[in-house]
Amino acid sequence: MIDYREIDNSDAWESFCRDYLVAQDLVVEIPPGRGPDGGRDLLVKEQLKGTLVTRPFTWLVSCKHYAQSGKSVGTEDETNITDRLAQHEAHGFIGFYSTVASAALIERLKDLRTQMKIEEFKIYDGARIETGFHDIGLSGVLLQHLPVSHTSLRPIHPLLKEYVPLQCENCGKDLLKQSVRNNKLGILIFAEKDEVIHTVHFVCKGSCDTKVSARLQRLGFSDGWDDIDEYCNPLIFFRRFTGHMAELRNNPGKYSDKAHAQLIDLYLAVSQRTLRQTNEEDRQEYFSVRELEEIGF
Numbered sequence: 001m002i003d004y005r006e007i008d009n010s011d012a013w014e015s016f017c018r019d020y021l022v023a024q025d026l027v028v029e030i031p032p033g034r035g036p037d038g039g040r041d042l043l044v045k046e047q048l049k050g051t052l053v054t055r056p057f058t059w060l061v062s063c064k065h066y067a068q069s070g071k072s073v074g075t076e077d078e079t080n081i082t083d084r085l086a087q088h089e090a091h092g093f094i095g096f097y098s099t100v101a102s103a104a105l106i107e108r109l110k111d112l113r114t115q116m117k118i119e120e121f122k123i124y125d126g127a128r129i130e131t132g133f134h135d136i137g138l139s140g141v142l143l144q145h146l147p148v149s150h151t152s153l154r155p156i157h158p159l160l161k162e163y164v165p166l167q168c169e170n171c172g173k174d175l176l177k178q179s180v181r182n183n184k185l186g187i188l189i190f191a192e193k194d195e196v197i198h199t200v201h202f203v204c205k206g207s208c209d210t211k212v213s214a215r216l217q218r219l220g221f222s223d224g225w226d227d228i229d230e231y232c233n234p235l236i237f238f239r240r241f242t243g244h245m246a247e248l249r250n251n252p253g254k255y256s257d258k259a260h261a262q263l264i265d266l267y268l269a270v271s272q273r274t275l276r277q278t279n280e281e282d283r284q285e286y287f288s289v290r291e292l293e294e295i296g297f
């Protein structure tokens with residue numbers, strides 16, 4: 001759960017809003033001038049693609065940061081909506097709030113839409129903004145503006161730009177993304193026969209897990225399992241990793257080549273949540289280390 005009080009003033013909230021929207025590949029403009037309450041509206045420009053016609057669409061984004069008081073944003077806080085849209089020739093309205101919009105404000109926006117005074121509206125309230133962080137690519141914004149929440153949420157950050165998913169082998173769902181939304185949804189199953197782990201299987205808990213386990217049992221494997229979520233805890237991650245090394249030292253034949261490669265895939269995927277966020281400097285250093293290794297140093 002994100003505590004938006006970490007952002008301590010409305011200017012910082014505006015700059016968080018801008019970075020959040022830019023990270024979602026939106027084109028954001030900051031028009032000059034401030035509103036009567038000192039707040040500034042931002043503009044988001046999109047191209048709406050119809051079958052025959054493409055046209056520009058501008059959203060007016062109103063940023064309100066009431067997390068300190070916890071009060072909702074009401075009609076008294078959002079005044080002159082249609083005038084503000086007209087001033088910037090905007091078509092739609094976005095409320096970007098660290099709390100929630102009041103029921104009266106939502107009703108007012110619905111009325112304006114029915115009267116065709118605004119074409120569309122969207123509310124990014126605290127919960128919706130947080131949901132955005134469950135996806136990939138926004139982790140840097142969270143780290144920059146809400147570092148304490150970043151530590152507790154541990155969102156996904158690709159280690160080397162390209163994201164590596166961890167898919168359920170039965171339904172294809174990304175178990176790593178699920179691990180951010182909800183704990184303990186994915187497991188890994190070790191298929192063991194004659195004291196060798198032949199394969200490792202990544203599956204959702206429940207029907208996918210039942211199906212894959214039944215198949216393995218029919219093939220004569222015994223199946224131990226582990227919660228994938230635990231690997232997202234840095235302490236357990238490290239314990240599993242060193243445990244794995246110890247296992248290999250004691251018994252180099254414990255894992256088949258395939259199972260070994262699958263475990264490396266697992267560590268790589270979960271590292272995108274468990275390790276700290278990498279920056280450009282880390283990546284540069286990584287590439288030079290790799291180059292040196294390749295030429296034999």
Ligand SMILES: [Zn+2]
Pocket residue numbers: 168169170171172173203204208
């Ligand atoms: Zn599944």
